[in-house]
Amino acid sequence: MKEALLYRKEKDRIVCTACVRYCRLTDKAIGFCGIRQRIGDKLFLLNYGKVIAANIDPIEKKPLFHFFPRSRVLSIGTTGCNLACKYCQNWDISQRRRVEGFEFSVKEAVETALEYGCEGVSYTYNEPTIFIEYAYDVGRLAKKHNLFNTFVSNGYFSLEAIELMKKFLDAITLDFKGNADPEFLKKYAYVFQPEKIYENLIHLKEWDLHVEFTDLVIPRIGDDLKQAEKLLKKIYDEFGENVPIHFLRFFPHYKLTILEPTPITILEKHWELAKKIGFNYVYLGNVPGHKYENTYCDECGKILIRRFGFDILEWNLEKDKCKFCGNKIPIRVKNDKKNFVEKENKQKTNFGFL
Numbered sequence: 137m138k139e140a141l142l143y144r145k146e147k148d149r150i151v152c153t154a155c156v157r158y159c160r161l162t163d164k165a166i167g168f169c170g171i172r173q174r175i176g177d178k179l180f181l182l183n184y185g186k187v188i189a190a191n192i193d194p195i196e197k198k199p200l201f202h203f204f205p206r207s208r209v210l211s212i213g214t215t216g217c218n219l220a221c222k223y224c225q226n227w228d229i230s231q232r233r234r235v236e237g238f239e240f241s242v243k244e245a246v247e248t249a250l251e252y253g254c255e256g257v258s259y260t261y262n263e264p265t266i267f268i269e270y271a272y273d274v275g276r277l278a279k280k281h282n283l284f285n286t287f288v289s290n291g292y293f294s295l296e297a298i299e300l301m302k303k304f305l306d307a308i309t310l311d312f313k314g315n316a317d318p319e320f321l322k323k324y325a326y327v328f329q330p331e332k333i334y335e336n337l338i339h340l341k342e343w344d345l346h347v348e349f350t351d352l353v354i355p356r357i358g359d360d361l362k363q364a365e366k367l368l369k370k371i372y373d374e375f376g377e378n379v380p381i382h383f384l385r386f387f388p389h390y391k392l393t394i395l396e397p398t399p400i401t402i403l404e405k406h407w408e409l410a411k412k413i414g415f416n417y418v419y420l421g422n423v424p425g426h427k428y429e430n431t432y433c434d435e436c437g438k439i440l441i442r443r444f445g446f447d448i449l450e451w452n453l454e455k456d457k458c459k460f461c462g463n464k465i466p467i468r469v470k471n472d473k474k475n476f477v478e479k480e481n482k483q484k485t486n487f488g489f490l
Contacts, residue, residue, distance in 0.1 A: 137180050137181065137182050137183075137184055138180065138181050138184035138185075138269060138270075139178050139179070139180055139181075140152070140154070140172060140178075140179040140180060140181045140269055141268075141269050141272070141300065142154045142179075142268065142269070142294070142296050142297060142300065143172075143178075143179035145177065146160065148162070149161060149162065150174040150177070150178070150179050152167045152172050152179055153294050153296040153297070154169075154172065154218075154265050154266055154268055154293065154294060154296070154297055155169070155218045155263070155265055155266065155292055155293050155294055155297065156292055156293065156294050156329055156332040157218060157292075158294070159172070161173075161174035161179070162174065163175070163176065166182075166233075168218060169216040169217060169218045169263070169266040170215065170216040170217075170232065170233030170234065170235075171183045171214065171215065171216040171235055171266060171267065172266065181267060181269050181270065182235045183214045183215060183216070183235045183237065183267060183270075184267070184269060184270050185239060185240060185241050185242065185270060186214065186235060186236075186237040186238065186239060186240065187212050187213065187214055187237050187238060187240040187245075188213060188214050188215050188229045188232075188236060188237035188238075188261075189211070189212065189213045189226075189229060189237075189261050190210065190211065190212045190213075190240060190245075190248070191210075191211045192208055192209070192210060192211070192252050192254060193208070193209055193211045193258065193446075194206070194207070194208060194209075194446045194447075195207040195208070195209050195255075195256070195258070195286075196443065196446040196447075196448070197211075197446045198258055198260065198286060198288050198309050199309065199348070199350065199382050199419070199421055200286060200307055200309060200346075200348055201348065201380050201382075201417070201419060201431060201441075201467075202346070202348065202380050202417065202431075202466060202467040202468065203286070203306075203307045203346045203348070203467075203468050204255060204256070204284070204468055204469065204470055205441060205448060205467070205469065205470075206448055206451075206470065207254075207255040207256060207470065208252070208253060208254045208255060209249075209254050209255065209256045209257060209258040209286065210245065210248055210249040210252065210254045210256075210257045210258070211257075211258045211259075211260050211261065212240070212245060212257065212258075212259060212260070212261075212274075213226070213229065213230075213259065213260050213261025213262045213264070214229075214237060214261075214262060214266075214267045214270075215229050215230070215232040215233075215234065215235060215236050215237060215262070216230065216232065216233065216235075216262060216266055216267075217230040217231065217262045217263045217266065218263050218265070218266050218290070218292055219263065219290055219292060219325045219326060219327060220325065220326040221313065221324065221325045221326075221390075222324045222325070222390055222391040222392050223313075223324065223352070223354060223386065223389050223390055223391070223392040224389060224390050225387070225389045225390075226261050226262060227389060227390040229261060229262060230261065230262040230263075231390070242270070242273045242274050242277055243277070245257065245274045245277075245278075246274065246277045246278050246281060246283070249278065249281075249283055250281060250283075254283065255283065255284065255470075256278070256283050256284035256285060256286060256306070257274060257275065257278050257283055257284075257285050257286075258285075258286045258287075258288065259271045259274075259275075259285070259286070259287050259288070260287075260288035261288075263289060263290050263292070263293075264287045264288070264289060265287075265289060265293040265294075265297045265301075268297055268300055268301070271285075271287075271304075272300055272303065272304055275303075275304030275305065276303070276304050278304075279304060284306040284307065285304050285305050285306050285307075286305070286306060286307040286308060286309070287301070287305060287307075287308045287309070288308075288309045288311060289308055289309070289310055289311065290310075290311055290313070290333075291310045291311070291312070291333040291336050291337075292327060292332065292333060293336065295339065298336065298339050298340070301345075302343055305345060306345070306346065307345065307346035307347070307348075308340070308345060308346070308347055308348075309348050309349075309350055310333075310337075310340075310347060310348070310349050310350070311349075311350045311351075311352065312333075312349065312350065312351045312352070312367060313325055313351070313352045313354070313358065314352065314353070314354050314357065314358020314359075314363075315351060315353065315358055315359065315360055315361075315363040315364040315366075315367055316330060316333070316351070316363065316366075316367045317358060317360060317363040318330050320354075320357060320358045320363075324354075324357065324358070324392075334370055337370070337371070337374045337375075338374060341374050341375060346468065347375065347379060348379065348380040348381075348382065349371055349379065349380070349381050349382065350381075350382040350383075350384050350421065351364070351367065351381070351382070351383050351384065351406070352384045352386055353383050353384065353385070353386060353398050353402060353403060353406055354386040354392070354395065354398065355386065355395055355396060355397075355398050355399060355402060356395065357395070358386075359398070359402050359406075361405060361406070361409060364406055364409055365409060365413070368381070368409065368410055368413050368415070369413060372413055372414060372415065377414045377415055377416050378415075378416055378417065378466040379415070379417075380417045380418075380419065381410050381415050381417070381418045381419065382418075382419045382420070382421045383403050383406045383407060383410075383418070383419070383420050383421065384420075384421040384422050385397060385398045385400070385403055385420070385421060385422035385423050386398045386422075387422070400420075400423055400426070403420050403423065403428075404420070404428070407420060407428050416434040417431065417434070417466075419431075424444050424445040425444055425445075429443040429444070429445075430442050430443055431443075431465075431467075433458040433460065433461060433463050433465065434463070434465075435458065435461050435463035436458060436460050436461040436463065438452065438458070438460045438461075439452060440452045440453050440458055440465065441453070453465065453467070453469060455469060456468070456469055
C-alpha cells in the first residue's frame with residue numbers, strides 16, 4: 137500500500153483522479169476499481185507492488201505491430217479495473233474487487249525484465265491507469281535501463297493520468313470495444329461517458345507517443361458497421377492514414393458465453409471499411425494464419441512482415457524501408473530504436489546478475 141499521486145481534496149470528500157469516473161470517496165471508501173481507497177484524508181493504492189500476473193510476451197501480443205516488432209516485453213497487471221466488461225477475457229483478475237497477488241517490487245520488476253532479455257515493460261491485463269503510481273515508478277526505473285514502457289488501455293483515463301503518463305510512457309494500445317457504440321458500452325462495460333475516450337485521443341496526439349488502436353468486434357451486439365465508421369473517422373481525423381488499426385475476433389468469455397465467436401466475414405468487412413476510409417495499415421487479430429495479419433507495403437503491395445499469430449515468419453524490411461521498392465514505412469524497428477534512458481541518469485545500475 138502506498139499513498140496515491142492522483143487525487144484531490146474536495147470539501148468532505150477525496151476525489152480520485154486516475155480515471156474519468158472521478159470517484160468521490162468518504163473515509164474508508166474504495167473506488168469503483170477496487171484498489172484505490174480513502175484512509176483518513178489521503179488516498180492509497182492498495183496493491184502497490186502487488187502483481188496478479190506477470191509474463192514474458194512478444195510485443196505483437198499487445199498488439200503493437202509498428203513499435204519495435206520482434207521485441208520481448210515483461211507484461212504485468214494487477215487485480216481491479218475501472219470498467220466492468222461482461223465479455224472480458226481477463227475477468228478472473230480484472231473483475232476481482234479485492235487486492236490479491238504476489239509481491240513484486242519496482243526493483244524486482246526491472247531486474248526481471250533485464251534478466252529475461254526484455255526490451256520493455258508492458259502494463260496490461262487490466263486497466264493500467266488504476267495502478268498508475270506503481271507503473272510510474274517501474275517505468276522511470278525501466279527507462280534508466282534503456283527499457284521502453286507501453287500501456288494496453290481502455291482509454292477511460294483522466295487528464296491528470298495523461299500528465300503522469302507523459303513522464304514515462306512510450307507507446308499505448310488503445311482498446312475500443314464493440315465499435316465504441318455508446319449503448320453497447322453502457323450496457324456491457326458500464327461506461328457512461330464514452331465521449332471522454334474520444335477527448336483523450338486529442339491529448340494523446342499532442343505528445344510524442346506511439347499509438348495503435350484495437351476494436352473488439354462482438355457479433356450481434358457490437359458489430360454494427362455504421363458505428364465502426366463513426367469510430368474510424370474520428371481516429372482518422374486525429375491520427376491520419378498511417379496509424380495501425382486492429383480488429384479483434386471475440387471469443388465467448390465471462391458473462392457472454394452464449395454468443396458465438398465473431399465470424400471472420402464480419403471482421404473482413406470491418407477491414408474493408410477501414411481501407412475504404414483510407415487507413416494504410418489494418419489488421420485482423422485472433423485469426424492466426426489470416427492474410428490480414430501481415431504488414432503490406434502501401435506503395436508496392438508486397439508483404440513486409442508475414443505473421444502467424446504472434447510469430448513473425450518473414451521479414452522484408454531494411455531498417456524502416458520496404459526492401460522491394462524502398463518506400464519508407466511508419467514503423468519503429470530495433471535498429472532505429474531511440475534512447476529511452478532518462479537524461480538525468482544515463483548510467484546503468486548493475487544488480488549483480490548482469
